[in-house]
Structures are given as structure tokens and as C-alpha cells.
Amino acid sequence: MADTAGQLVPVLEELLGAELPLRLRTWDGTEAGPAGAPVLVLRNRRALRHLLWRPDELGLARAYVSGDLEVAPDSDLYDVLGSLARLTEQTQSFTLRAHPRDLFGPQGRRLLRTAVGTGMIGPRPPLPPEEATRQKLTGSRHSLLRDRKAISHHYDVGNDFYRLVLGPSMVYSCAYWPTGTTSLEQAQEAKLDLICRKLSLRPGMRLLDVGCGWGSLLLHAAEHYGVHGTGITLSGEQARGAQQRIGEAGLSDRLTIRLQDYREVDDGPYDAIASVGMAEHVGTEQFRRYAAVLFGLLAPGGRLLNHQIARRPNLPGESYRMSPFIHAYVFPDGDLSPVGNTVSLLEEAGFEVRDLESLREHYALTLRAWVANLESDWDRAVKLSTLGRARVWRLYMAASALAFEQNRIGVNQILAVRTGSDGGSGLPPTRAEWLGATAGESTGPSV
Known part of the structure; x- marks a missing residue:
């Protein structure tokens, strides 16, 4: 897909119901989003799959910890996190706002074309080892x-x-x-x-x-x-x-x-x-x-x-x-x-x-x-x-x-x-x- 970032940003904003407070830079070198905003780098398609499988802060964290999502070298981590916090307050969560019935209308078709074109659709990425270790906790909580x-x-x-x-x-x-x-x-x-x-x-x-x-x-x-x-x-x-x-x-x-x-x-x-x-x-x-x-x-x-x-x-x-x-x-x-x-x-x-x-x-x-x-x-x-x-x-x-x-x-x-x-x-x-x-x-x- 040509201009991957340019395709992604408007779809994400429509689904979130809010303007994206960050610029996105994707693996094909394209960039889109508000001018002067901090830049979040999607290094590969797995970054999108993390978010598709878990569209909230945990999905973002998994992408970052795995190295699939990065803060641009010329951007500040605190600025990026502050922008994401404001977006969370504005939308109450990162959960996408699309109604299931919308998937059969123009919005759904556009989302599907974008998802297929960017490689978003695919198997769930493996959990980073740092999270998989936590999964081994067993027994009664606080035993x-x-x-x-x-x-x-x-x-x-x-x-x-x-x-x-x-x-x-x-x-x-x-x-x-x-x-x-x-x-x-x-x-x-x-x-x-x-x-x-x-x-x-x-x-x-x-x-x-x-x-x-x-x-x-x-x-x-x-x-x-x-x-x-x-x-x-x-x-x-x-x-x-x-x-x-x-x-x-x-x-x-x-x-x-x-x-x-x-x-x-x-x-x-x-x-x-x-x-x-x-x-x-x-x-x-x-x-x-x-x-x-x-x-x-x-x-x-x-x-x-x-x-x-x-x-x-x-x-x-x-x-x-x-x-x-x-x-x-x-x-x-x-x-x-x-x-x-x-x-x-x-x-x-x-x-x-x-x-x-x-x-x-x-x-x-x-x-x-x-x-x-x-x-x-x-x-x-x-x-x-x-x-x-x-x-x-x-x-x-x-x-x-x-x-x-x-x-x-x-x-x-x-x-x-x-x-x-x-x-x-x-x-x-x-x-x-x-x-x-x-x-x-x-x-x-x-x-």
C-alpha cells in the first residue's frame, strides 16, 4: 500500500472519534498526522496486529516492548505518553468506536481495505517474554x-x-x-x-x-x-x-x-x-x-x-x-x-x-x-x-x-x-x- 501512514491516520481517527494527537511514521517511510506533533514509529506490520488484537494501552505496550513500535529519535517519550493520555481521557479508552453494523457499510469496507493493505490482519503476535513470565503465576491471589x-x-x-x-x-x-x-x-x-x-x-x-x-x-x-x-x-x-x-x-x-x-x-x-x-x-x-x-x-x-x-x-x-x-x-x-x-x-x-x-x-x-x-x-x-x-x-x-x-x-x-x-x-x-x-x-x- 502506497502512503501507508496517510491511509491509516484518517481511519484511526474515524474509529476513535477523535483527532489523533500524534504523527505516525510507518515502515514504508511515509508520515501523517498533525504537524509538529510527536512522532510514533510503526516499524512493521506486527505493531498494527498488536493493536488489532488488543486495542488499548496493553496492546500499545506489547508493541513497544517487542520493539515493533518506537518513539522517533527526534520526539520525546514524555510528549508521546502525554498525548496518548489525553487521547485516553478524550475517548475514555483506546477501544475502537465502530459499531458491528458499520462493518457492512462504507466505513467497514474502507477499514477492511486498509487492514488488508497494511497487513494488519494476521495471527496474534506472540507475547513478549517479559509478559509471558507473569503468566506463570498460579495459586490463590496473595497466597x-x-x-x-x-x-x-x-x-x-x-x-x-x-x-x-x-x-x-x-x-x-x-x-x-x-x-x-x-x-x-x-x-x-x-x-x-x-x-x-x-x-x-x-x-x-x-x-x-x-x-x-x-x-x-x-x-x-x-x-x-x-x-x-x-x-x-x-x-x-x-x-x-x-x-x-x-x-x-x-x-x-x-x-x-x-x-x-x-x-x-x-x-x-x-x-x-x-x-x-x-x-x-x-x-x-x-x-x-x-x-x-x-x-x-x-x-x-x-x-x-x-x-x-x-x-x-x-x-x-x-x-x-x-x-x-x-x-x-x-x-x-x-x-x-x-x-x-x-x-x-x-x-x-x-x-x-x-x-x-x-x-x-x-x-x-x-x-x-x-x-x-x-x-x-x-x-x-x-x-x-x-x-x-x-x-x-x-x-x-x-x-x-x-x-x-x-x-x-x-x-x-x-x-x-x-x-x-x-x-x-x-x-x-x-x-x-x-x-x-x-x-x-x-x-x-x-x-
């Missing part, structure tokens, strides 16, 4: 065994790959960017210290880090606040990496890493508990149990810091499941709940919620920094994983940055207390006082 497999899918990609993306801090959660902060490392250091101050950590206290990652929070808390800490994770790669870092820091006598589910912890009470970027994996059906377990592991007067991504309650659809792309490629079985639901369930478990801080804009900055790290060392990232996996991470982090910027999702730190039998919280009378000093101003001894 101990299935949760281990789901966590392994995301976190056991390789510690060297994560080090490239996250930087030396090895912190895989929203950083904290006070005015004047210029680097990701500074922002992650500020976030770790903010958590320690909110928990009012002091020398000798027992800290439990639920979903401890590579041990960064434990290391900071032990080095600057003198705690004894235990970290739990379901990722073998994270556990090995955290243990190595703790050994190199000479803190093996005070910090312990366990390959363990939060439901298996039975050595409380702890003086403080941190759960940072872990509750998204718990599942809405398990969150009551999660809150009750953490409440039971805290000593009276102990504090919980729950750092969790939240969805907006007024978005279309009632499901708390993550987007089809994120569920298939990134966080299988993950859920996002509105922050109000999280607060209610923590209180139902017995906690008194004392503070909630939104860090939405901070996560957008963090994700853009991670994308920059990935793109700046792209060839090594591919070598450390696969081309498909690197493309998944680039797409999900860039799309997530836009979602935070556009207030489609948020992230919040909730500070909750297990009050004593007399109702006492143990907190000073003002927020400024209970936040305490920074690590450099800590009243505790240098450790």
Missing part, C-alpha cells in the same frame, strides 16, 4: 507462594540493573526533594532521614522494615540513630544485596535480613515499624490482615510509618487493580487503594493516625531521575537484563512520572501510633517537636 512469585517477577531482575537505575542509594521508593536539593542521592538521603525522624528513632530501639529492599533504610537508621533492625523481603536478590551491604558497613551485629513474608513475623514487639513502598503488593483483600499484623508487632506507644502509592477514588472504574500494562509487566497482583481507605483500615486495626503527608510531586521528580539514569547508560542496562526488560522499565517509569504529575495517582506517608492503655501516644505536643532533629543534629550518640 504466600503466589506473592513470592509475584515479587520475584519484579525485584529479581538483577541487583546490578537496579543499581544502574536507582543510583548508589539503592532506594526504590519516592525520594524527598526539599528546596535546594539538586541530586537524587541527596533526595533519597533526605527521605530516609525524614522516616527516621517521624519514627523518633533512638539508640537501642528495635526497628522492623517491612519490604526492606536492599537495606538502605536500615543502614541509615543504624548508622545515624543507633537502632537494632530487622528487614524482611520476599526477593532473594534483595536479601543477598542487603546482607552484603550490611556486612561491608560492619553492622551485621545490629542488622538482620530475613527472606520472610510479613505474615510470618512472630518476634515482636518492635519499637517502630517502617513499610515503604510495600503495601501496594499486599492486595485490598489482605489489607485488614496486614494492618492487624503490624499493629500486633508494635509495642504500646510504637509508631508505624506506612509509605504507599494511592489511586484517586473518582477515576473511572471501581477496580483497585493497577493498569493492564503495570499488572502484566511490572507489579503483578498489585493494588492501589485511595488513601482514605488506607487510613480507615489502619484505624480499624487499632492504630491512631497522627499525620499524613502527600509526596506526589516528589515521586514525579524521582521517576524522571530514574529514567535519566536508565537512558544515560542504556547499552549497559540492556546487557544487564534484556532489551525488552529495559524497554518495560523505561515505559513504566516515564508513564508513572506523568501519572503523578497529572494527579492520577499519589503517594502518602501515614504516621500511625499504637497508643498505650492510658491513651497516651508518646508524641510531643507539636508536629515540629515530634519530627525531631535531622541526623546531623541528632541528640543521640554518634554510632
